[in-house]
Amino acid sequence: xxxxxxxxxxxxxxxxxxxxxxxxxxxxxxxxxxxxxxxxxxxxxxxxxxxxxxxxxxxxxxxxxxxxxxxxxxxxxxxxxxxxxxxxxxxxxxxxxxxxxxxxxxxxxxxxxxxxxxxxxxxxxxxxxxxxxxxxxxxxxxxxxxxxxxxxxxxxxxxxxxxxxxxxxxxxxxxxxxxxxxxxxxxxxxxxxxxxxxxxxxxxxxxxxxxxxxxxxxxxxxxxxxxxxxxxxxxxxxxxxxxxxxxxxxxxxxxxxxxxxxxxxxxxxxxxxxxxxxxxxxxxxxxxxxxxxxxxxxxxxxxxxxxxxxxxxxxxxxxxxxxxxxxxxxxxxxxxxxxx
Numbered sequence: 628x629x630x631x632x633x634x635x636x637x638x639x640x641x642x643x644x645x646x647x648x649x650x651x652x653x654x655x656x657x658x659x660x661x662x663x664x665x666x667x668x669x670x671x672x673x674x675x676x677x678x679x680x681x682x683x684x685x686x687x688x689x690x691x692x693x694x695x696x697x698x699x700x701x702x703x704x705x706x707x708x709x710x711x712x713x714x715x716x717x718x719x720x721x722x723x724x725x726x727x728x729x730x731x732x733x734x735x736x737x738x739x740x741x742x743x744x745x746x747x748x749x750x751x752x753x754x755x756x757x758x759x760x761x762x763x764x765x766x767x768x769x770x771x772x773x774x775x776x777x778x779x780x781x782x783x784x785x786x787x788x789x790x791x792x793x794x795x796x797x798x799x800x801x802x803x804x805x806x807x808x809x810x811x812x813x814x815x816x817x818x819x820x821x822x823x824x825x826x827x828x829x830x831x832x833x834x835x836x837x838x839x840x841x842x843x844x845x846x847x848x849x850x851x852x853x854x855x856x857x858x859x860x861x862x863x864x865x866x867x868x869x870x871x872x873x874x875x876x877x878x879x880x881x882x883x884x885x886x887x888x889x890x891x892x893x894x895x896x897x898x899x900x901x902x903x904x905x906x907x908x909x910x911x912x913x914x915x916x917x918x919x920x921x922x923x924x925x926x927x928x929x930x931x932x933x934x935x936x937x938x939x940x941x942x943x944x945x946x947x948x949x950x951x952x953x954x955x956x957x958x959x960x961x962x963x964x965x966x967x
Contacts, residue, residue, distance in 0.1 A: 726882035746813035748942030783905030
């Protein structure tokens with residue numbers, strides 16, 4: 628099997644976004660320099676809409692921080708990529724353009740393969756396995772982020788990834804030549820190994836991409852499928868449970884260090900609560916959104932033995948390829964996961 632070598636582009640912050648951020652920089656600068664007696668206002672970009680369970684959880688996190696600090700730290704959530712586009716969030720936080728943000732962890736795979744560990748097919752394909760993988764990986768990932776002046780607060784998984792098509796998928800051979808939406812290096816590589824043609828499409832652009840014929844199929848969660856009304860342009864969902872990719876919330880280290888000790892403690896406590904709440908919300912989301920798709924005439928199926936075998940073979944090949952890129956650090960991470 629051929630392996631994908633096509634990189635996912637990490638776009639720099641563009642001039643229009645810098646201009647849009649101009650009005651926010653005064654608040655961001657103030658947030659970095661206030662004393663303990665003053666209120667600190669943080670703007671937080673997120674990629675997904677207000678009804679998405681990740682955004683709902685993050686808004687509750689912001690409310691919890693505001694209440695715990697009695698308004699000393701006030702986080703304003705900007706959803707749907709309205710302040711900063713998804714591909715620009717991490718670098719915007721790192722550069723201090725905003726103090727905090729949310730992004731999908733595997734978006735950083737091109738700069739460090741360890742961030743891709745939660746998107747290797749069948750390495751961790753249910754919530755118990757995903758939680759064990761997170762416990763084995765979060766400390767080393769936090770250390771990698773610290774090297775970029777970022778602090779990892781918490782992470783929450785999406786529901787297990789499945790395959791959306793306009794036809795039944797029984798063996799995987801049906802996907803050859805199909806234009807498939809991808810969102811990270813793993814989904815692009817999986818599409819390549821299935822013989823499909825991967826195309827990068829962000830969540831808000833999915834309906835348009837299908838409507839214009841840019842893509843004909845996608846690998847994503849029941850949550851994204853229901854939120855983007857997959858029944859308007861697709862007919863089948865195969866609940867293959869390939870992997871559970873995580874979104875993570877990161878903070879600019881300088882912004883964090885200039886908070887009072889009380890505010891830092893409140894932020895960490897709220898993050899711990901948000902992580903637990905988010906994992907439970909993700910589990911509930913899986914069942915709820917699959918029901919919504921069934922109610923809207925999407926044919927939901929479990930993978931056949933032939934399809935499972937085909938996908939597991941691809942997963943084994945992708946795991947070996949990932950280990951080649953991740954090296955000793957990757958092997959150490961897998962060893963820690965397997966010991967749990």
